[in-house]
Amino acid sequence: MRLDKVYIxxxxxxxxxxxxxxESRLTTVLIGQNGAGKSNLIEALAQVFSHVDLRSATLRFKFRVVYRIQSRKAKAAELTRVALSNVPDEPAVQIDGKPVSRAEFERNKSEWFPDLVLGYYSGSGRRLEQVFDRHQTNYYKAIARNNDESACYQALLARRLFYCRHTHGAMALLAQFAFPNKAADELLRDIVRITGFHSALVLFREPWYAKGGHAKKLQEAGAFWGADGPAGRTAHLIKSIAFHPFGLTGNAIDDYREKRLDEVQFAAFLRDRLAVDQLRKAFSDDADMFYDLEALDVSDLVRELNVWVTRKNNDTGDIEYSDLSDGERQLLMVMGLLRIARGRRVLCLLDEPDTHLNPHWQLRYLRLIEQWTGTAADADNCHIVLTSHNPLTIAGLDKTEVRVLHTDPDGNQVLASPPFVDPKGLGIAGVLTDIFGMPSTLDEPTQKLIDERNKLxxxxxxxxxxxxxxxxxxxxxxxxxxxxxxxDELYREFLRKLDDVELADSEPLNPEQVAQRDETTRELVEKLLKKP
Incomplete structure (x- = not known):
């Protein structure tokens, strides 16, 4: 699945x-100044796919989204072109340029609509996450205390929008330990130095539907307060494997403004690799295991999932998933979800997923994602659209993989265009000036000193x-x-001629202005070199 053209x-x-x-590229990076609209574009795309999937109330904005997708009925090399629109006088749905009814689209949704739209935002706000709430609510209602496995599986397939939360990283990591893959394990070891599983603790909590007083809830903790469906089934499975599981009373506080409350909990400890191997037997693959673990969270049945790991030069098991750095957990979460999504036609909408990464990882980030996607997912059926403010993230890309969002000269309209030159090969300073449009990469005092020198x-x-x-x-x-x-008289003459195009004190430039600056400077140098 690859986006082709978008109109908002x-x-x-x-x-x-x-x-x-x-659409030939796995990744597209959206860059631009703060307030340019990068996050708004991510959110708008999520709203469009949610609206079309759930047939929700009319959106307050107009859209046209065109994408190419591999239909399961078509030959491997054939892609179907799908156009979704609510622009007046345009068909709501077109397939390969031909209008089709909404009823026909619904009948063939499994052929023409993405299997999964993944969303993620690295910040604390819920603006993007809220777009995914209705899908999550529908899924919860379908699986809560529902023991019909077929119905629950259909509900899972119907949840075509999925928002990635930080807790999903630990679940995906545990699922990978249960279903190891040589290539994925090597990447895990090389990137975050994780060499294996040590132990895990699942801390269950009394759900909202638990009845009775504290004593009764504690008595029923081992039965998970009557939980059914995928959550109840998974909870009982973990209990059967755990080492000396037991009920307890814990202090629960979800917000610093709230009082500490006594909460009935149930602890299940998976003490070694053998326990994970036993857990594995209940699932067909790591995706199957992940979604059943996630059902615990969806059903409000789990307080914490703690996974301890071994790392290079440290096999003590003292390192828990939450002890990893923000950057490591961020990377594991995104990469874990990509692996879980393999075999499906996926659109990933990631808002600043590189925020917490160190410079080394930022420089390698998209290549790591590309390598991981090729290892863990079906790269040809996946499109990753992400926003970034980081020059290191795009430093190794072609211009076809980057879109710069900027305002027109009047400041009235947001435009999107590729940079005028490939970021690859420019170096970080070149990316800042030629891609991000910065007039200078120097600190302000040094730049002022150079400006004063040039003036003299x-x-x-x-x-x-x-x-x-x-x-x-x-x-x-x-x-x-x-x-x-x-x-150096030639350089002095160059500075005199450059006076009219000096841009060190200007605002960041858009791609057209950067290209014009480059062309003006080139013409000036050529003119000077031709002088007798």
Missing amino acids: DGFKNLKQLEVDFD ARLKNPSLAQAHQLEIINDELHKLGFMYEER
């Missing part, structure tokens, strides 16, 4: 925005005081590593 009109600051994606160097007949000041500035710049020889 009337969603927050997005007015008649058109984005042309390169342009003078054809400087006074003694000006010449002395230029000498002082050059000496200071030499100490900072900037080499300049004031007797």
Whole structure:
């Protein structure tokens, strides 16, 4: 599944925005200034797919979303072009350019609609997550205390939008330990230095439907307060494998403003690899296991899932999943969900998934994702659209993999276009200036010093005081590593001619302005070099 073209009109600051994606690429990175609309585009796309899937109330903005998808009935190399629209006088659905009724689309949704739309935001707000709430609510209602496995499986397939939360990272990691994969395990070991499973603790909690007083709830803890469905089945399975499971009373507090409450809990400890091997026998694969673990969370039946791991040079088991850095957990969560989604046609909408990564991982992030997707999922049926503010994330990309969101010269409309040059090969400073449009990569005091030097160097007949000041500035710049020889007449002439296009104090440039700056500078240099 790959996005092709997107049109959004009337969603927050997005007015008649058109984005042309390169559908041959696994990843597309959206960059731009704060407030440019990157997160708004991610949210708008999520709303469109939610609206079309659930046939919800009319959206307050206009959209046209075109994507290509592998129909299960088509030959392997054939892709179906699907266009969804609510623009007036346009068909609501077109398949390969031909209008089809909404009823026909619903009958063939499994062929023409993504199997899964994954959403993730690295921040604390719920703006994007709320778009996925209705799908989660529908899924919960379908599986809660429902022992019909076939009906629960159909409900899982019908939940086509899924929001990734941090707790899912531990679940995906446990599922991977249960169903090891050589290539995935090597990546796990090389990237975050995790070498294996040590132990795990599942801490169950009394759900909202638990009845009776504290004593009765404690008595019924081992029966999980009557929980049924996938959650109840999984809870009893874990209990049967656990080492000395027991009920207890714990202090629960979900918010610092709330009082501590006595909460009846049930602890189940998986003490070694053998326990995970026993757990594995109940599931067909890691995705099957993940979704049953997730059912515990959906059903409000689990307080914590703690997974302890062994790492390179540390096999003590003292390292728990929550002890990992924010960047490690962020990376494991995204990569884990991609593996769980393998074999399905997936659109990933990731808002700043690289926030907590160190520079080394930021530089490798998209290649890691590409490598992991090829290992763990079906890369040809997956499209990852993500936002980023980080030049390291896009430093190794072609321009076809990047879209720059920026406002038009009047500031009235958000536009999206590829950068005028490939980020790959520019270096970090080049990415900042040629892709992000920064006029300078230097700190402000140093840039002001250089501007003052250039101003003095342009003078054809400087006074003694000006010449002395230029000498002082050059000496200071030499100490900072900037080499300049004031007797270089060609460079002095270049500075004089460049005066009209000096942009060091300007706002960040859009792609067209960056291209114009590059062309103007090139023409100026060529003109100077041709002078006798």
